[in-house]
Amino acid sequence: MPVPGFALMSYAACVEPFRAANLLSGHTLYDIVNISADGAPVPSSGAASITPRAQVGEHLELNTLFVVAGGDPASFNDRNVLNWLGRMARFGVRMGGVSGGPVILALAGLMHGRRMTVHWEHAEALAEVSPGLLLERTLFVIDRDRVTCAGGTAAMDLMHALIAQHHGTPFAHLVSDWFLHTEIRPPVGPQRGGLVERVGVTNAAILNAVALMENHIADPRTLNQLATAAGISARQLNRLFADKLSCSAMEYYREMRLNKAQNLLRNSPLSLTEIALASGFSSSSHFSHAHTKYFGKPPSHLR
Numbered sequence: 001m002p003v004p005g006f007a008l009m010s011y012a013a014c015v016e017p018f019r020a021a022n023l024l025s026g027h028t029l030y031d032i033v034n035i036s037a038d039g040a041p042v043p044s045s046g047a048a049s050i051t052p053r054a055q056v057g058e059h060l061e062l063n064t065l066f067v068v069a070g071g072d073p074a075s076f077n078d079r080n081v082l083n084w085l086g087r088m089a090r091f092g093v094r095m096g097g098v099s100g101g102p103v104i105l106a107l108a109g110l111m112h113g114r115r116m117t118v119h120w121e122h123a124e125a126l127a128e129v130s131p132g133l134l135l136e137r138t139l140f141v142i143d144r145d146r147v148t149c150a151g152g153t154a155a156m157d158l159m160h161a162l163i164a165q166h167h168g169t170p171f172a173h174l175v176s177d178w179f180l181h182t183e184i185r186p187p188v189g190p191q192r193g194g195l196v197e198r199v200g201v202t203n204a205a206i207l208n209a210v211a212l213m214e215n216h217i218a219d220p221r222t223l224n225q226l227a228t229a230a231g232i233s234a235r236q237l238n239r240l241f242a243d244k245l246s247c248s249a250m251e252y253y254r255e256m257r258l259n260k261a262q263n264l265l266r267n268s269p270l271s272l273t274e275i276a277l278a279s280g281f282s283s284s285s286h287f288s289h290a291h292t293k294y295f296g297k298p299p300s301h302l303r
Contacts, residue, residue: 001035001056003104005071008044010099013155014066020178021163021171029167033060037081045070056084064147066096073100074107074125082108089145098158099151106130113274115217116148117141132269134278140187142215143278157185161215169208169229186211201244205230209237213253217260220280223250258294261287265302272299 002011018030036042039055054060057080065088069076076082085108089095097105102118103126105111115134118126127135140149140158149158156179164172176184186195196202199210212221212229226249227234234249241249261279264270270278276287291299 001065001067002042002044002050003067003069003073003076003101004043005045006042006068007070007099007151008046008048009153010070010149010151010155011044011050011068013151013153014068014098014159016179017156017159017163017175020175021167024174024178025167025171033062035060035065037078056081060088062088062093064094064096066098066147067101067104068098068151069100069104070151071100073103073122076104076107085110092145094145094147096147096149098149098155101151102126102148105146105148106133111146111148113270113278114146115141115143115278116146117150118148119151134264134270138187139185142187144218153181154185156181157187160184161187161211164229165212165215169231187214199245203240203244205232205237206240206244209241209249210252213256216280217257218278218280220253220257226253254290255294257281258291261291261299262295262302265299275299 015032018032021029033054034050034052035054035056036052037056039052041049041051043049067085085095085105089110095105095110097103099119100122102111102116103122106126111133115136117136117138117140120137123135123137126133138150139154140147140161142161147158149155156176160172160176160181163175176182195207195211199207201207209226209230212226223234223237227237230237238248241247241252245252257279261275264275264278272287273284276284279287281287281290288298
């Protein structure tokens with residue numbers, strides 16, 4: 001759903017990878033439906049406009065709904081649209097925001113207890129208006145049923161992650177190569193080198209597995225899913241982690257989630273149960289046991 005004044009680069013970086021995926025696969029893997037508030041064409045911040053196929057209020061069977069915005073999203077006050085976004089979320093539609101879009105999701109009350117990011121231009125104002133948001137200065141964040149992206153070319157990195165999740169990493173690389181987008185950036189850093197630096201290895205299989213882990217903090221992937229993303233067997237993946245990082249893949253994953261939880265404990269007003277769910281633990285007791293075992297103290301110690 002492009003909002004009037006949306007950034008054309010952000011919009012194109014969202015939809016073009018899906019179009020290419022359809023073209024390269026020879027099948028309709030993704031059906032893109034442009035939506036406007038009233039059915040009229042939506043002007044971008046530049047010279048182009050988007051003609052919608054649907055409008056707010058229509059019955060739409062969507063898997064994911066992306067709101068793409070630019071300009072001054074904090075001033076968006078179309079209550080009909082905000083209420084409709086809330087209804088779509090309640091119906092189980094995965095909600096996404098790109099560039100200024102995450103601000104509109106926050107205005108609709110859809111980002112409580114969810115990690116999120118937004119374009120740097122809007123970050124300071126959003127943090128001032130809504131200090132309780134779990135705002136991160138990253139390229140994109142996938143937190144369960146919420147997907148947020150800083151916009152611009154970062155949307156291509158996000159779409160690579162989503163296509164890899166749906167159809168495997170090799171096919172996602174094929175789509176990215178189609179756009180000469182060969183340096184795929186991880187969600188938490190500005191470039192691939194950042195991931196290499198943080199993990200401390202250059203092995204592609206490990207890096208692909210870690211990238212999937214970082215995309216799924218709140219809804220952890222299984223060892224087999226990590227291995228599929230890495231392009232090797234689960235046994236081979238564990239051997240690589242043991243050899244290069246001196247732990248199993250799932251041990252590394254749990255440490256990552258616990259460190260994220262500890263950051264939330266220190267810097268967010270969320271309850272222990274909300275933090276447990278945001279970091280991929282099934283309950284506050286499960287989280288407390290894991291935290292105590294790893295850090296030697298219960299999470300309540302930080303409160």
